Amino acid sequence: MTRFILSRLFWAVPIIILILAVNFLLVHLAPGDPVQALVGDFPAPQSYIDQVRHEFGLDQSIWVQLWRYFENLASGNLGYSFANRQPVLDLLLVRTGATLILMIPALTAASVLGVFLALLAAPRSGSVFDSGITALSLFGYSVPIFWLGQLFIILFSIHLGWLPAQGMISLRSAGTGWGYARDLIWHMVLPVFSITIFFIAIVARVARASVVGVLSEDFITTALAKGMSRRTVLWRHVLPNAMIPVVTVIGYNFGYSLTGAILVETVFAWPGLGNLFITSVGNRDYPVLQGILLFSAIMVVIANLATDFIYVILDPRVRRSYGAQNA
């Protein structure tokens, strides 16, 4: 077990290093001068431009800058946002909260609903309901998530007027406590719903295949032969076993859902990482872009590690086969 954990941790290192390398090289081989964004469009005296360049260390060689980058990262410093005049880490941490507040409910809802739908559909293989699940996952795989968000705004906010279209809280917010929470939740409905639909496609597809697989196992036949009711078999024997691949797919697709969140944030003007990303693209704010990429890579790696561990806990066979291979 310790060996497994260590090997997975060890595996995470090259991914992070690769992202760091890509990150750094890319930004510095790029056209465009960040000093331009700092100084602005109006003609500034050369001495001022040089001063700004020097202040941010942009006059040093690329290797010096790379070394500084690593040095800073090691001490938790992700750099300084030129455009926001604020440390990147602070910016990211503030925005991450807003992104997670969308992602966590959406992932939870998609996982629960996806598994539930699969449990309903799989035993009735070939039925209308089962085809419905297949259609739903095809829809989720094919639809541009940002377009779905736009459609929701057009339908639910503009035509029906049921829900707020954009933003995280109203300008005339009730302020504190319950009023604030209610306002926030009200604004969350549409973006969370968009991400949920996107993700449910992945979960339902895998869960359905997994449930179908488990249903054909001998121990299910045995349980049914013992006279156990279908419902009990489904909940007690099928569900726990079918959950293993589902957990994997949820964890491994964490990065995918982060992508969804970024696109959805743009549509709903949600002040999360996605929004920060777009503003930073416009400003050529390299450290922020680097920071978001690194941050998302770390989030994905952590999600993968967590998935590996849950997998081992859920499935003793994995643990044993791993032990046998490496003993």
Next chain:
Amino acid sequence: MHEFWLKFAGHRFGLAGLVFIVALIVLAVIYPFIVPYDPAAISNDIMMGPSARHWLGTDDLGRDVFAGMCQGIQVSLTVGFAAALASSVLGILIGSVAGFAGGRTDLGLMRFSEMFQVMPSFILAAVIVAIAGPGLARVVAVIAILAWPQVARVIRGEVLRIRQLEFVDAVRCLGYREGAILFHEVIPNALPPVLAVGTLIVGQAILLEASLSFLGLSSADLISWGRMLNNGQRFLFDAWWLSFFPGAAIFLTVLAFNLVGDAVGAVLNPKGEQK
């Protein structure tokens, strides 16, 4: 080949997808004869809803939405096919070498490909395009770099199966070198499943290009579906048609490629039937 088409025709949805794709290609070629507007031409008909004159309405500069969408077909399909082709070539090379060589080479290459699969690919693509600048060739290259592991995994599996077959040993006895065996005998036989994955990648690539353009990460003078949605976002409250139609085009096109890809996969690898 004939047998393949007969079986493919049995998959109604796959066939529908194929018909849709062919119709798109035809439309992209003949639209200048049907639509009396230049997609880029600015006019006085600003922000008009769908009507007999402008079938799908006009945008804030008076450009015809339908003409723009026809123009957009070119961008989407070019990016989709080019990215699928490039990632297939890359995936075939790496995957087949891994499967054929086995051992440490296999382990190393597969670990390498895993690294790409774990990366937050869209964010990486967006950062690369944001920094390196837009351009179709760059977008294609980025998608290819992110998508090749899917092809590599499939072809590796096939190569592992084929290299154990007797005819490979027979060729080896004739004195052919290993490289020649791989490229002339093994890879051609391992190609069919790549067709299914490749078709799915076309869909993914179209979706990814559209997402990048939607974020504004595409050349402003190139009319594409994602770019139109980017513009539509600004007028969401006033002009639903600016968002609805281009988005529907992306959705249906990606759906069509997914349906065809699934059908090709089903034809090439039917359950329980030995190839």
